Each structure stands twice: as C-alpha cells, then as structure tokens.
Amino acid sequence: TAMNTPKEQEVFTSYGNMPNAELLLSYGFVQTDNPHNTETLVIPMIRQAKPLVIACNADGSLAHETLPPLRLALVNQEERESLFNQKEGDDEQQMQQTPVSSPNGGSGTASQENGSTTSITNRIISSRNEMEVMALVGGTLEEAVYDLKGFIQQLEQQRQLEKAFSDDNLQHRDDDAIFSLLVTYLVERRKTLQACLTCIQQQYPDLFGFLETLG
Numbered sequence: 001t002a003m004n005t006p007k008e009q010e011v012f013t014s015y016g017n018m019p020n021a022e023l024l025l026s027y028g029f030v031q032t033d034n035p036h037n038t039e040t041l042v043i044p045m046i047r048q049a050k051p052l053v054i055a056c057n058a059d060g061s062l063a064h065e066t067l068p069p070l071r072l073a074l075v076n077q078e079e080r081e082s083l084f085n086q087k088e089g090d091d092e093q094q095m096q097q098t099p100v101s102s103p104n105g106g107s108g109t110a111s112q113e114n115g116s117t118t119s120i121t122n123r124i125i126s127s128r129n130e131m132e133v134m135a136l137v138g139g140t141l142e143e144a145v146y147d148l149k150g151f152i153q154q155l156e157q158q159r160q161l162e163k164a165f166s167d168d169n170l171q172h173r174d175d176d177a178i179f180s181l182l183v184t185y186l187v188e189r190r191k192t193l194q195a196c197l198t199c200i201q202q203q204y205p206d207l208f209g210f211l212e213t214l215g
Contacts, residue, residue: 020188030185039192043140045073056196071125074132079125134200135207141197148190152183
C-alpha cells in the first residue's frame with residue numbers, strides 16, 4: 001500500500017499468515033511459537049489406495065477437512081449402511097431441489113455429484129467411529145512426538161561430533177546456521193504435534209489414561 005514515509009524511518013513488511021514449512025521453503029526462516037503453524041502427519045492404514053493425511057494446527061486443533069477420509073476408512077458395516085442410506089436420501093433431495101435447463105429450453109431436475117459422502121463424514125458418524133479415529137490419530141501423534149525428540153537429540157550429537165573432528169571455522173559457521181534452522185523447524189513441528197496430542201488426550205481421557213505430556 002502506498003503511503004508517505006518520513007526519511008530514515010524503518011519500514012516493515014509482512015510475509016502473511018504462513019505455516020513454518022512454507023516460511024522455510026519460500027523465505028528461509030522459521031517463526032518460533034507461530035500461531036499460524038500447521039503440520040501434516042501421515043496416518044498409517046492398510047488397504048488404502050493413497051495415504052491418509054491429517055493436519056494439526058498450532059492451537060492444538062485438528063483441521064476438520066482432513067478427517068472425513070479417516071472416518072470413512074474406519075466405519076464398520078452398520079455405519080457403512082447408514083452412510084449409504086443417508087447418501088441416497090441426500091441425492092434424492094438434491095435431485096428434487098436442483099433445477100436445470102434441458103437442451104430444448106425447458107427446465108427439469110438433475111442430481112449433482114457434490115461429494116455427499118464426504119459431506120456426511122464432515123460430521124461425527126458415531127461415537128464408536130470417532131473414538132477409533134481419535135485413538136488412531138492420538139497413537140500416531142504420540143509416536144511422532146517421541147520420534148522427533150529422539151531425532152533432534154541425534155542431530156545435536158552428530159553436529160557436536162562433526163565440529164570436534166573439523167578445524168574449518170568458516171565451514172562451522174555455515175553449517176551451524178543450517179543446523180540451527182533445521183532444529184528450530186523440528187522443535188516447532190514437535191510443539192504443534194504435541195499441542196494437538198494434548199487436546200485429544202484431554203478430550204478423550206479414557207483413550208489414554210493418565211495425561212502424560214512428553215517432555
């Protein structure tokens with residue numbers, strides 16, 4: 001935006017509300033405690049044509065638009081039949097309510113493919129299904145948080161060994177900058193995943209027993 005700026009006054013710019021992965025790839029830095037950070041996580045599922053991915057937000061919430069495929073993958077037979085019946089009802093209602101123009105200029109009705117199954121699974125299918133979804137997501141988050149902690153420790157140990165066996169101080173400074181950036185990103189990723197895990201543990205305490213935050 002054009003504006004009058006006094007001479008020698010400091011000018012600031014904003015990169016926008018971006019997650020850390022995008023900031024790192026596009027601008028080469030990571031924001032600590034980024035309120036707009038979002039981290040994705042692959043949920044391991046067998047017999048799936050493509051990986052199921054969820055997104056965790058910095059405030060500990062799950063991105064709801066990433067949950068429907070997981071809910072659908074975990075439905076039992078009774079829930080599947082119920083979803084099918086709901087979908088048929090939605091399709092019939094859509095057909096009755098959607099007017100279209102016919103080739104001869106008249107009007108009629110037609111069913112539109114609008115992802116009604118996905119629309120249905122945007123909401124909770126059943127308490128059983130949602131508990132199973134959260135158990136799987138929570139377990140995957142627990143493992144990811146634990147693995148990240150170990151990976152960060154390994155990186156730090158490896159960096160110390162590299163510095164101990166090298167006399168190139170200039171190379172040390174360059175490597176330290178890259179290393180610091182990588183570790184900062186991983187630490188912030190772990191914080192976001194941990195926040196999401198903590199929210200699930202608090203919302204579904206029976207799934208996890210006593211709430212234990214991983215250091």
